[in-house]
Amino acid sequence: MLDHPREDDPVITAICRDLGNDRHRLLDILLAIQRKDRWISPQALTHVARLVGLTRIQVEGVASFYSFLSLEPKGRVTIRLCDDIIDRHAGFAAVLRVFEEELGIGLGQTSGDGAVSLDATPCIGLCDQAPAAMVNDVVLTRLTPERAREVARALKAGQRPEDLIHPDFDRLTPLERARAAVETGIRQAGAVLLGPVPAEAGLRRAMGMEPEQVIDTVIASGLRGCGGAGFTSGQKWRFAAVTPADRRFVICNADEGEPGTFKDRVLLTERADLVIEGMTIAARAIGAREGILYLRGEYVYLRDHLEAVLAARRNAGLLGHDILGQAGFDFDLRLQLGAGAYICGEEGALISSCEGLPGEPKTRPPFPVTRGYLGFPTVVNNVETFAHAARILDKGAGWFHAMGTHGSHGTKLFSISGDCTRPGVYELPYGLELRELLALAGAEDAAAVQVGGPSGTMVGRDSFHRRLTFDDLATGGAVIVFSGARNILEIVEYYLSFFVHESCGYCTPCRVGNVFLQKAIQKFRKGHADASDIAYLRDLSATIIETSRCGLGMTSPNPVLSTLANFPLVYGAVTRSTEDGMQASFDIQSAIDRARGIAKRRSHIYDRDFSA
Amino acid sequence: MTGARKLRIATVSLAGCFGCHMALLDMDELLIGLMEKVEFDRSPLTDMKTFTRRADVGIIEGGCCNEENVHVLQDFRRNCDVLVALGQCAIMGGLPAMRNAIMHSDDPLRECLEEAYISGPYIRNTTHHVPNDPVLPLVLDRVYASSEVVRIDHQIPGCAPSGRLIHDTLVSLLAGRFHGFDPHSIRFD
Numbered sequence: 001m002l003d004h005p006r007e008d009d010p011v012i013t014a015i016c017r018d019l020g021n022d023r024h025r026l027l028d029i030l031l032a033i034q035r036k037d038r039w040i041s042p043q044a045l046t047h048v049a050r051l052v053g054l055t056r057i058q059v060e061g062v063a064s065f066y067s068f069l070s071l072e073p074k075g076r077v078t079i080r081l082c083d084d085i086i087d088r089h090a091g092f093a094a095v096l097r098v099f100e101e102e103l104g105i106g107l108g109q110t111s112g113d114g115a116v117s118l119d120a121t122p123c124i125g126l127c128d129q130a131p132a133a134m135v136n137d138v139v140l141t142r143l144t145p146e147r148a149r150e151v152a153r154a155l156k157a158g159q160r161p162e163d164l165i166h167p168d169f170d171r172l173t174p175l176e177r178a179r180a181a182v183e184t185g186i187r188q189a190g191a192v193l194l195g196p197v198p199a200e201a202g203l204r205r206a207m208g209m210e211p212e213q214v215i216d217t218v219i220a221s222g223l224r225g226c227g228g229a230g231f232t233s234g235q236k237w238r239f240a241a242v243t244p245a246d247r248r249f250v251i252c253n254a255d256e257g258e259p260g261t262f263k264d265r266v267l268l269t270e271r272a273d274l275v276i277e278g279m280t281i282a283a284r285a286i287g288a289r290e291g292i293l294y295l296r297g298e299y300v301y302l303r304d305h306l307e308a309v310l311a312a313r314r315n316a317g318l319l320g321h322d323i324l325g326q327a328g329f330d331f332d333l334r335l336q337l338g339a340g341a342y343i344c345g346e347e348g349a350l351i352s353s354c355e356g357l358p359g360e361p362k363t364r365p366p367f368p369v370t371r372g373y374l375g376f377p378t379v380v381n382n383v384e385t386f387a388h389a390a391r392i393l394d395k396g397a398g399w400f401h402a403m404g405t406h407g408s409h410g411t412k413l414f415s416i417s418g419d420c421t422r423p424g425v426y427e428l429p430y431g432l433e434l435r436e437l438l439a440l441a442g443a444e445d446a447a448a449v450q451v452g453g454p455s456g457t458m459v460g461r462d463s464f465h466r467r468l469t470f471d472d473l474a475t476g477g478a479v480i481v482f483s484g485a486r487n488i489l490e491i492v493e494y495y496l497s498f499f500v501h502e503s504c505g506y507c508t509p510c511r512v513g514n515v516f517l518q519k520a521i522q523k524f525r526k527g528h529a530d531a532s533d534i535a536y537l538r539d540l541s542a543t544i545i546e547t548s549r550c551g552l553g554m555t556s557p558n559p560v561l562s563t564l565a566n567f568p569l570v571y572g573a574v575t576r577s578t579e580d581g582m583q584a585s586f587d588i589q590s591a592i593d594r595a596r597g598i599a600k601r602r603s604h605i606y607d608r609d610f611s612a
Numbered sequence: 613m614t615g616a617r618k619l620r621i622a623t624v625s626l627a628g629c630f631g632c633h634m635a636l637l638d639m640d641e642l643l644i645g646l647m648e649k650v651e652f653d654r655s656p657l658t659d660m661k662t663f664t665r666r667a668d669v670g671i672i673e674g675g676c677c678n679e680e681n682v683h684v685l686q687d688f689r690r691n692c693d694v695l696v697a698l699g700q701c702a703i704m705g706g707l708p709a710m711r712n713a714i715m716h717s718d719d720p721l722r723e724c725l726e727e728a729y730i731s732g733p734y735i736r737n738t739t740h741h742v743p744n745d746p747v748l749p750l751v752l753d754r755v756y757a758s759s760e761v762v763r764i765d766h767q768i769p770g771c772a773p774s775g776r777l778i779h780d781t782l783v784s785l786l787a788g789r790f791h792g793f794d795p796h797s798i799r800f801d
Contacts, residue, residue, distance in 0.1 A: 581689040581763040586756065592679050594721045595750040598742070603750050605683045 005041035012036075012044055016051040023052040024374070026062050026356030030069050031297075031337055038074040065358035065504075066339030067121065068297045075110045075117035077155050080134040083120035084259050085494040086417050086480065090130040095148045096120075102152035116155055121340060122498055123259035124298040127417035127480070128185050128424050135161040137300045139181050174304035178269050181301055185266055188440065190411040190427030191403070192391050193267065193384070197274055200318065202393035206281045207326055214285040215241060218389055220397035222409030227253055227345070227382035228452065228476030229551070233389065239369035240377040241286040248288035249378040250279050250333070252386055253350055255296040257342040258453035259498060260478030263413035264383040266425045268295075268302050271387055272309040276333070278386030280323065281393055282379055283331040291333030292373070294350050297340045306335055342502035346550050347380040349504065360504045361550035384413055384477070405431030408469035416441040418450075418481035434473060435464040438481065447484035448567070451475045454495035455555035457562040458488070488570045492559045493521045499556035510553030513544035517560060524571065528585040530578040534571060537564065619786050622667040622692060623655040626681040627708045627755060628674025631772040632699040633657070636671075639775030646779060649786060654691075663691045669785065670695045672764070675705040676756045680749035689762040694785070698778070700771040702758045709755040721753055766790065769798050 015032045019025040029052070033044050040063045049056040063069045081087070081096060100106055103116050110117040126132035129141035138161045140151060151164055162169040166180040189195045206214050219234030240248055252275065256264040267275055279291050295303065310333070313319040323329045341359045343349045348362035351373050362368075372378025381389075388410060392400045400410045408430035414437060417423045421442030428437065438446050450458045451468070452475035459466065459473065466473050482491060496518040505511045520537055523529045541557030548554050564571060576584035588606050596602060625633055633656060639646070654663045670692030676682050689695060700706040714720040725742045729735065758764055768781050777797060784790040 578763065581695075582686060583759075583761055583763065586682075586761045588679065588682055591682070591752045591754075591756070592750045594719070594753045595679075598722055598725065599744050599748075599750060601744075601746065601750075603679055604746075605679050605749070 005037070005043040007043045007047050009044065009047060012047050013051065016048060021051050021053075022356075023054055024354075024356040026052060026054070026059065027066070027339060027353060028337070030059075030063050030066075031339060034069050034339075038076060038078070039070045039072060041073075062356065062358050065360075066297075066341050068340035073110065073114065075115050077115065077136055077161055078117040078119060078134075079151075079155075080119045080121040080124070081107075082122075082124045082126065082130065082132045082134075084123040084127060084130070085491055086123075086127045086260065087131040088494070089418070089486065091144070092131050094145045095131050095133075095143045098145045098148040099152050102149055103156065115158075116152075121298070122342065122501065123257070123261075125256055125262040125265045125296070126182065127260050127262060128415065129183060130417070134298060134300075135164065137303075138162055138165050139298075139301050140164060141182055174308045175269070178302055178305050182265070182269070184270060185262065185415075185424040186270070186427075187416075187422055187424035188426040188428065190429070192400070192411045192427065193271060193274070193387050193413065194425070194427045197271065197391065198394065199273065200277060200324075202390035203277045203280055203318070204324070206284055206393045207324060207329070211241065211285045211287060214281060214393065217397045218285070218392060221392045221400040222397075222404075222407075223385065223388055223392060223400065224408070224470060225382055226384035226388065226412065226476065228258065228455070228474070230470045230474060233381060233385050236369055236379055236381070237282060237285050239367070240288075240372075240379045243370045243377040245377050247290065247374075247376045248286050249373045249376055250282045250286065250288045250291040250331075251347075251350065251354065251373065251378055251380045252276075252279050252291070252293045252333075252383055253345065253347065253380050254299065254383050255294050255338050255345040255350055256299070256383070257296055257345045257502075258455065258476055258478055259495075260415065260417055260450065260453045260480040261476055262415045262417075263425050263477040265299060265302070266415075267383050267387055267413070268299065268306065272306055273313070274387045274390050275383050276309065276313060276319070276386075278381075278388070278390035279333060280318065280331050281389055282381065282386065284329060286377070286379055288379070289330045289332075291331065292336050292354050293333055294336045294338060294344070294354060296344070297338040300337060303335065303337060310335070341504075342498075343504045343550075343552055346552060348550065350380060351378065358504070360506050361552075363549070382476075403429045405467070405469055407471050412468070412475075413477055414468070414475070414479050415477045416443070416479045416481065419443065419445060419483035419486070420481045428468075430469050431467050433465050433467055434459070434479075437468065437479060438464065441479075441481070443481040445483040446481045448482040448486070448488060448491075450478070450480040450482070450491070450559075453478035453480070454498055455551075455558050458491075458559060458566060459562070460566050463566060488563055488567050489521060489525050489574070492563050493518060493525065495559040496521060496556070499552065503552060503556075507547070507549040507553065509544045509547040510549070510556065513540060513548075513553070514556050516540055517544070517557060521560065523585060524574050527574055527576065528587065529574065530576050530584040532578070534564070534575065618651045619649060619669065620653045620665065620667040621650050621655070621669045621671060621782075622653045622663060622688065623657065623671040623698075624673065624684055624688060625656060626672065626674035626685060626702070626758070627677035628699065628701045628706070630656075630673070632673035632702075635699075635770075635772035635775050636778055637775075639779040642775070642779045646782065649783075663687070667692045668694065669782070671698050672696065672702045672758050673698050674701045675708060675758055676752060676761055677708050678749040678751045682752070682756075682761055685758055685761050694765045695758075695762065696781075696785070697758050697764045697767045699773055700769065702764075703767045703769060705755045705757045706771065709757075712754045721751065725751070769793075770800065 045059050049059045131143045132141045215237050223233045224230040319332050321330050344353045344359040349359040353359040368378045403410050414426045451473045500514045503510045652658045654660045670688040697703045711724045717723045729742045
């Protein structure tokens with residue numbers, strides 16, 4: 001069992017000292033304590049607060065914000081089953097039942113001997129290999145009830161989670177470990193990212209150019225941010241470059257939290273060097289000497305691999321001082337691990353998280369390009385954006401610009417999952433029709449497709465001719481396929497519950513509005529809704545979008561709005577008529593059911609067969 | 613108005629205390645003027661138990677605490693052009709809805725009935741049973757505001773609303789001039 005927590009635990013003192021007793025590294029400190037003790041005790045909170053010079057409540061504010069940090073004791077092994085809608089469709093319930101049976105605990109509980117905790121967590125980026133689960137720092141994919149039984153028994157018998165991945169886990173290289181746990185998932189390699197890529201060609205070219213020319217090249221290529229919002233990347237770099245400052249930062253947003261998106265997982269596994277090369281080019285372009293790669297907590301299984309890549313690059317003179325021998329070109333970066341908060345994919349929240357704060361968005365303006373990390377100009381780009389930038393510098397702006405369509409240039413990684421025979425990552429030029437992509441993925445029975453994840457658009461068969469571009473069907477990568485056997489309203493309700501869970505709680509429209517929106521959809525699912533509820537859905541959605549503080553609330557009503565627009569018949573079929581003036585939401589049978597049981601008789605009025 | 617038929621009003625007291633009906637009578641001599649314009653159909657004031665004809669206005673006192681309340685309210689909706697919720701019980705559930713506060717119980721209705729008829733400190737019930745005569749309507753799981761059961765067109769707030777307020781509202785409603793209340797007329801503090 002765990003030692004009794006102390007307020008002067010020397011290991012915690014050492015953890016804080018190693019991170020310079022720096023309050024900006026609070027998330028790292030808390031993650032290290034969580035790993036060591038499997039929870040963050042009240043004593044540890046007080047201890048850390050004293051060492052980093054914060055109040056205890058500030059530390060607790062951070063510790064309670066992230067779902068991978070626990071303020072209650074957890075088992076030595078924590079199993080986090082991925083509870084995404086795709087996993088539910090792929091057999092989540094059966095897998096959960098086996099774990100509950102074998103471990104004798106329910107979701108959210110820890111076994112009596114402190115060995116195992118069982119939790120559910122939203123999408124962990126393995127939709128193409130669902131159902132999936134995190135077990136401490138490793139991930140398990142394609143779980144079946146049989147495999148779940150095997151896993152539960154092995155863990156009960158005291159096996160390490162790592163041994164479940166590979167019998168010789170310790171002898172594998174970090175990259176081999178990642179590949180042993182997760183299939184690569186590349187279904188189609190394109191010309192830019194997933195095809196053959198010469199090492200450091202882009203960086204070498206960039207070093208022969210003035211920083212200004214590098215930015216011009218990226219602007220000329222037409223590259224737009226690949227995380228979803230699609231801001232012109234070169235512009236972002238230019239804003240940061242022209243803001244006078246002593247320090248500048250380059251941050252790679254690898255907090256790939258949008259359910260159904262897993263393209264960055266593939267890039268970080270298979271093209272990590274290219275991504276960091278792109279960051280280094282960005283650093284040269286804007287004059288940054290420091291960077292951060294923000295890796296979502298769910299991808300902790302890639303941490304050792306990425307650390308190994310960083311170490312190798314430092315050894316090869318690709319990171320650090322005088323990169324590739326060019327005097328004065330210094331750049332290095334650190335890995336910042338997240339802790340299970342979707343909101344940290346929003347760039348302001350991501351920066352807050354890097355600063356050791358709760359992952360809450362910042363008020364904009366000022367934008368991060370002028371006042372970002374620690375108040376310095378900061379470029380935050382998606383993993384794929386950096387990888388593209390490196391290739392653009394190598395092959396030239398014209399080469400990239402020629403691919404795709406007007407306004408959406410180059411290729412895009414699409415991560416396809418759900419009801420299709422070939423889920424995985426496809427690299428294709430922008431501008432193809434959705435139905436072409438569905439044909440490639442073997443999604444012949446697709447009846448509805450969620451493009452861009454929950455915050456994107458749900459389209460039906462009548463929209464499969466639409467094109468995947470920023471101006472038509474925009475996506476950060478997620479394309480989730482649903483067959484005609486799926487319940488659209490169940491999917492919508494699931495996505496709303498996801499946003500309810502992931503709202504940071506800072507602003508009321510998002511914190512409260514999404515709960516109301518979910519309740520309203522439940523009303524439809526119960527058949528209690530009437531026409532006024534449709535108006536209510538639209539009205540409430542408009543309020544949430546207009547008054548929320550960040551992108552989460554501005555997009556969280558999208559599952560409702562896009563299904564209202566594209567699947568009106570679904571709503572129509574479950575909406576009751578109110579012409580007679582009776583309220584659809586009032587159900588006399590359920591209202592008198594209790595009394596029937598207590599009185600042990602039927603109703604004179606509403607049980608018609610009483611007199612028969 | 614000569615030649616025009618008198619407008620028909622129906623009223624009912626559901627889960628209320630009849631206070632709103634008392635307030636209706638409390639409009640004193642204004643009632644004489646009102647009666648020149650209207651006639652009462654189904655109402656406790658006429659002792660008519662069913663609708664004889666369709667009514668222009670139905671006035672509802674009280675919310676719904678049992679199945680009979682629901683049945684009558686639905687009957688009013690079917691037989692009246694305009695439904696008016698009169699007083700706080702009809703609008704919000706009012707005092708009877710205090711039982712809705714019993715929510716942290718596995719069986720709130722049973723708990724409520726037992727406290728009301730058996731275990732309450734001021735109860736003298738020698739049978740030690742909850743009344744269960746077959747003619748008693750079944751009690752609902754909670755008290756519902758009238759607007760939760762049927763569409764309600766207008767509300768007259770108050771506990772009870774004053775006779776003057778009821779009179780003025782009805783007169784302007786019947787003349788088709790009712791566009792909401794002057795805030796001062798519905799201030800109760």
